[in-house]
Amino acid sequence: xxxxxxxxxxxxxxxxxxxxxxxxxxxxxxxxxxxxxxxxxxxxxxxxxxxxxxxxxxxxxxxxxxxxxxxxxxxxxxxxxxxxxxxxxxxxxxxxxxxxxxxxxxxxxxxxxxxxxxxxxxxxxxxxxxxxxxxxxxxxxxxxxxxxxxxxxxxxxxxxxxxxxxxxxxxxxxxxxxxxxxxxxxxxxxxxxxxxxxxxxxxxxxxxxxxxxxxxxxxxxxxxxxxxxxxxxxxxxxxxxxxxxxxxxxxxxxxxxxxxxxxxxxxxxxxxxxxxxxxxxxxxxxxxxxxxxxxxxxxxxxxxxxxxxxxxxxxxxxxxxxxxxxxxxxxxxxxxxxxxxxxxxxxxxxxxxxxxxxxxxxxxxxxxxxxxxxxxxxxxx
Amino acid sequence: xxxxxxxxxxxxxxxxxxxxxxxxxxxxxxxxxxxxxxxxxxxxxxxxxxxxxxxxxxxxxxxxxxxxxxxxxxxxxxxxxxxxxxxxxxxxxxxxxxx
Amino acid sequence: xxxxxxxxxxxxxxxxxxxxxxxxxxxxxxxxxxxxxxxxxxxxxxxxxxxxxxxxxxxxxxxxxxxxxxxxxxxxxxxxxxxxxxxxxxxxxxxxxxxxxxxxxxxxxxxxxxxxxxxxxxxxxxxxxxxxxxxxxxxxxxxxxxxxxxxxxxxxxxxxxxxxxxxxxxxxxxxxxxxxxxxxxxxxxxxxxxxxxxxxxxxxxxxxxxxxxxxxxxxxxxxxxxxxxxxxxxxxxxxxxxxxxxxxxxxxxxxxxxxxxxxxxxxxxxxxxxxxxxxxxxxxxxxxxxxxxxxxxxxxxxxxxxxxxxxxxxxxxxxxxxxxxxxxxxxxxxxxxxxxxx
Numbered sequence: 001x002x003x004x005x006x007x008x009x010x011x012x013x014x015x016x017x018x019x020x021x022x023x024x025x026x027x028x029x030x031x032x033x034x035x036x037x038x039x040x041x042x043x044x045x046x047x048x049x050x051x052x053x054x055x056x057x058x059x060x061x062x063x064x065x066x067x068x069x070x071x072x073x074x075x076x077x078x079x080x081x082x083x084x085x086x087x088x089x090x091x092x093x094x095x096x097x098x099x100x101x102x103x104x105x106x107x108x109x110x111x112x113x114x115x116x117x118x119x120x121x122x123x124x125x126x127x128x129x130x131x132x133x134x135x136x137x138x139x140x141x142x143x144x145x146x147x148x149x150x151x152x153x154x155x156x157x158x159x160x161x162x163x164x165x166x167x168x169x170x171x172x173x174x175x176x177x178x179x180x181x182x183x184x185x186x187x188x189x190x191x192x193x194x195x196x197x198x199x200x201x202x203x204x205x206x207x208x209x210x211x212x213x214x215x216x217x218x219x220x221x222x223x224x225x226x227x228x229x230x231x232x233x234x235x236x237x238x239x240x241x242x243x244x245x246x247x248x249x250x251x252x253x254x255x256x257x258x259x260x261x262x263x264x265x266x267x268x269x270x271x272x273x274x275x276x277x278x279x280x281x282x283x284x285x286x287x288x289x290x291x292x293x294x295x296x297x298x299x300x301x302x303x304x305x306x307x308x309x310x311x312x313x314x315x316x317x318x319x320x321x322x323x324x325x326x327x328x329x330x331x332x333x334x335x336x337x338x339x340x341x342x343x344x345x346x347x348x349x350x351x352x353x354x355x356x357x358x359x360x361x362x363x364x365x366x367x368x369x370x371x372x373x374x375x376x377x378x379x380x381x
Numbered sequence: 382x383x384x385x386x387x388x389x390x391x392x393x394x395x396x397x398x399x400x401x402x403x404x405x406x407x408x409x410x411x412x413x414x415x416x417x418x419x420x421x422x423x424x425x426x427x428x429x430x431x432x433x434x435x436x437x438x439x440x441x442x443x444x445x446x447x448x449x450x451x452x453x454x455x456x457x458x459x460x461x462x463x464x465x466x467x468x469x470x471x472x473x474x475x476x477x478x479x480x
Numbered sequence: 481x482x483x484x485x486x487x488x489x490x491x492x493x494x495x496x497x498x499x500x501x502x503x504x505x506x507x508x509x510x511x512x513x514x515x516x517x518x519x520x521x522x523x524x525x526x527x528x529x530x531x532x533x534x535x536x537x538x539x540x541x542x543x544x545x546x547x548x549x550x551x552x553x554x555x556x557x558x559x560x561x562x563x564x565x566x567x568x569x570x571x572x573x574x575x576x577x578x579x580x581x582x583x584x585x586x587x588x589x590x591x592x593x594x595x596x597x598x599x600x601x602x603x604x605x606x607x608x609x610x611x612x613x614x615x616x617x618x619x620x621x622x623x624x625x626x627x628x629x630x631x632x633x634x635x636x637x638x639x640x641x642x643x644x645x646x647x648x649x650x651x652x653x654x655x656x657x658x659x660x661x662x663x664x665x666x667x668x669x670x671x672x673x674x675x676x677x678x679x680x681x682x683x684x685x686x687x688x689x690x691x692x693x694x695x696x697x698x699x700x701x702x703x704x705x706x707x708x709x710x711x712x713x714x715x716x717x718x719x720x721x722x723x724x725x726x727x728x729x730x731x732x733x734x735x736x737x738x739x740x741x742x743x744x745x746x747x748x749x750x751x752x753x754x755x756x757x758x759x760x761x762x763x764x765x766x767x768x769x770x771x772x773x774x775x776x777x778x779x780x781x782x783x784x785x786x787x788x789x790x791x792x793x794x795x796x797x798x799x800x801x802x803x804x805x806x807x808x809x810x811x812x813x814x815x816x817x818x819x820x821x822x
Binding site for chain 2: 670742
């Protein structure tokens with residue numbers, strides 16, 4: 001084929017025959033494995049692909065998934081969700097955020113509940129809409145509640161830059177961007193000596209697609225090198241996922257432990273340097289960020305740099321924002337589930353106190369988290 | 382992962398800060414501020430995420446991947462064909478063996 | 481109205497009503513069951529079909545309110561929607577629309593010319609259905625009380641074929657869809673402020689009785705019929721599976737979706753089967769009627785397709801079979817439909 005058409009970029013990476021072919025290749029290779037392997041797909045988007053296309057049904061019994069932490073919203077600690085709620089309920093505030101935030105429950109309810117109580121909450125497709133909203137409502141404070149992994153962070157940075165350049169006086173930011181490599185380390189080698197990460201069952205990682213577009217695959221260099229875990233950076237279409245899994249299985253069969261890129265059409269080692277520059281210009285790492293179900297993960301959260309404090313809603317509204325850390329439910333075993341040391345059905349509150357409509361841990365909050373997926377698909381999996 | 386989709390660039394603004402992308406007949410304006418100047422051209426395939434162009438799609442790599450999949454399928458089909466012939470050969474109901 | 485009772489999922493009714501309660505999905509059903517059905521309890525209501533069947537099966541009777549924004553969208557407006565919506569509810573019971581009422585609540589300051597345009601749209605659609613408006617009401621409320629214009633219509637129709645019901649599906653039957661899906665929902669989203677997608681997409685809003693009349697006149701026994709409004713095709717299939725206590729197995733790749741709707745769904749993270757339609761219906765027939773029904777439907781829309789079979793595989797669930805041999809459940813859409821990043 002000579003000419004690439006847009007539809008090739010969709011259809012050819014979703015082709016049923018190719019998916020079946022890879023299932024066969026994986027089965028043939030997996031027969032040579034010495035022991036079963038567990039692959040963690042880190043990002044909720046991959047979990048979505050895996051569930052939507054029924055990929056576990058195509059894999060042999062000795063190749064398993066451990067579903068990762070899920071979406072960047074599902075892992076937010078309750079106290080930060082409460083921040084969103086409190087800010088939304090402030091007089092004269094328009095809280096703007098992305099659709100994923102709408103149903104996540106905090107202590108007082110979700111943003112959906114806040115809106116029902118009269119708060120001005122707006123869900124946007126692109127952060128840049130904040131500028132328009134601010135210009136149309138000059139008497140209000142527009143607070144952008146920023147969420148997302150590395151993929152979404154540079155867009156917030158562009159917004160910050162434009163707000164400063166265009167001297168827009170009424171846009172502020174509450175930053176909740178988190179990064180991926182640090183939580184990957186936390187799962188296999190926890191900073192917290194009281195947490196049992198030693199017994200984790202994660203053998204390899206399917207690296208996130210679009211986080212890697214921004215940051216480059218360089219962020220995973222340490223996993224094969226220092227932790228003995230192969231990483232294959234994989235695209236999000238079903239053929240991509242199957243090829244990525246096939247590449248991991250081959251590594252085990254051939255006794256290799258490497259960082260490979262399956263998603264070559266958009267990922268390279270360095271990533272989008274301009275995007276990285278933008279992130280570095282406006283944000284810096286927080287020393288600790290609490291992840292729901294996992295506790296504190298060092299250097300995994302971002303905040304606005306000191307010099308931009310005047311735009312930081314966490315500074316401006318310090319007096320009203322709750323700071324008390326809300327502990328995860330003591331019966332929640334998300335941490336163990338994420339490490340492959342337990343299965344959803346082994347959790348004492350699975351399906352009873354913790355269900356998709358009343359989720360407690362991140363594995364249930366995320367609509368494709370291990371527990372939510374098991375709840376929905378149970379006997380089909 | 383983060384929802385991001387391939388689109389084709391059909392127009393670029395004069396100051397090169399914005400462009401128009403097309404996804405299966407649906408068009409939207411997209412922000413180019415995450416890309417270096419002059420990097421994106423009309424006709425390029427790009428990844429779109431929340432209204433921004435995130436990266437360009439390497440066409441050669443995309444074609445290489447698609448070619449790989451074709452080869453795998455051809456190989457599979459060939460294997461299936463061989464297996465079918467073998468099965469046929471060994472079928473006790475056949476009167477004569479295939480050459 | 482279209483509802484279903486008893487989803488078998490326990491929900492605690494919230495203290496205040498949320499937007500999700502109007503979504504046509506789980507929360508909506510919960511609202512209807514816990515507050516309205518509980519107090520208005522009676523046999524006819526309990527059947528919860530698209531329209532009530534009254535007077536010993538002779539007549540169908542229904543109501544609907546229209547609050548769509550924007551009022552004018554590609555391919556239609558709130559007036560066309562108001563007539564199509566109610567007449568289609570009657571058509572979905574196999575009834576010929578005959579009489580309608582029309583009540584409007586108008587926000588102070590609304591442009592008279594726009595109102596005229598909307599009412600003219602209604603007139604055109606009434607003619608297609610062969611129905612007339614025989615009674616109505618108008619109210620004007622202070623600026624800010626409502627969003628420009630709300631319309632309520634009720635309709636009465638004469639049932640031409642009895643027994644059409646969501647609980648009538650049986651193993652072996654075929655399920656067809658009258659055209660490509662998700663068009664109305666996609667059109668509305670694309671037009672929404674902030675999303676601003678440029679597309680030539682138009683709503684599928686249309687009166688369905690003419691197609692139903694054709695099916696009935698051809699002697700096809702319609703087992704179940706429903707237009708896929710809020711909650712899309714997904715909502716209809718789930719309601720049927722539960723009402724009839726069967727499994728509906730869908731061949732995923734047979735679901736017809738137009739390129740542009742697909743493009744919008746890709747961009748915003750939606751599934752076309754969850755999006756609303758205003759001129760698309762789902763039809764269940766006996767296997768032997770499948771081909772003749774399909775031929776008739778394709779006379780109006782070439783994209784009409786057979787999408788599913790009724791089985792007993794997983795009772796009360798809708799199963800999606802992929803072309804590469806995997807399965808998953810198609811669940812009722814929940815919550816408000818919003819673009820997502822992950």
